[in-house]
Amino acid sequence: MTEFVDLDVRPLLRAGEEPFSTIMATLDRLEQGQGLRLYAPFKPFPLFGVMESKGFAHEEAELEGGEWEVLFTPATVASQAVELSDIAPADDWPEPILQLDNRELDPPEPMVRILAAAETLAPGQTLFALLRREPVFLFRELSKRGHRWRGGFVPGGDTYELTVRVSAHVDE
Template sequence: MTAFLDVDVRPILRAGGEPFSVIMAALARLAPGEGLRLYAPFKPVPLFDVMASKGFAHREAELEGGEWEIRFMPDNASLETAEPAADAPGDENWPEPSVHLDNRDLDPPEPMVRILAALEQLAPGQTLHALLSREPVFLFRELSRRGHQWRGGFTPQKEFYQLTVRVQA
C-alpha cells in the first residue's frame, strides 16, 4: 500500500500564487515508494505529463464543488524504461551552451517554439541555454519525446527560470 504526502495547493491558488515549486519540493521529499496526494481547485491536467515524466502514474477523484484530489503513485513500469533525468547526480560534464536565448519577454507558446527550432540546428551533444519568465512545463514532455536532456530551475530570487538543454547524442 502506498503512503502519501499530502499537498493542498488550493490556498496558494486562491491567493494568486503559483504552486508548482511547492509541488516539486514535496516531490523531492518523498521516500522511495511514497506517493503524493494533491488537492486542487481544478483538474491539473498539465501536471499529469510532468509527473509521468518523473515516473508517477495518477488517479483522480472529483470532490465537492468541482475541486480535485489527485493521487500520484510511483509507476514502476515507467521508472524501468525512463531516461535518466538530466539533473541526475554525476552527470555534470555538459559542454558550454552553443546557443543562448532570452525568452523572458515572450508569451507562450513562443518560448517553446524558439527553443525547439534552435535545438534543431544543434549537433548531438551540444547545449542550449534559455531564460524564461516561467517554468516551461509543456516543453519538458516534448524534450523527452525528442530524446533531449535538460536542467533547469528558478533563480534564487525567483525572477526567472534558467533552462539548459542537451541535444540527444
C-alpha cells in the same frame, strides 16, 4: 495535496467587468505548488487553453444554477522524474552554443523557439534559455525528441534557467 487559492469571478461578470486580468494577477501570486479554484457563471472554455499553456491542468464541476467550479492544478510531467544515472554530471556537459532570453515571450513562443534552436544543434551540444515559468509542456517535447535538460528557478523565483542537451537519437 494541492492547496487552492479561491477566486470568484461571478460578481465581476455580473457587474459587466472582464475578469481575465484578475485571473492572471491571481495566477501570478500563486506560490510554488498552489492551484487556483475558480468560480464562474459559465464553463470558461477559452480559459482552459490559456491555463494549460501556463502549466495547469483543470477539472470542472457544474454547480447549481448552471454555475461552475474549476480547479486549476499545476501539471506534473512524469518525464521530469529522471533517474540520476541517466544524467551526466553537470561539468560533463559542454558550454552552451546558444543562449536564449525568452522571458518577454508569451506561450507557446518560448517552447517553439527552444525546440527550433535545438534542431540546429549537433548531438551533444547544449543551449541555455531564460524563461518566466517552468516549461512543463516543453519537457514532454524534449523527451519525445530524446533530449535531456536541467533547470530550476533562480533565487527569487522570477526566472527559470534551462539547459538543454541535444541527444544523438530520438525516442519514438
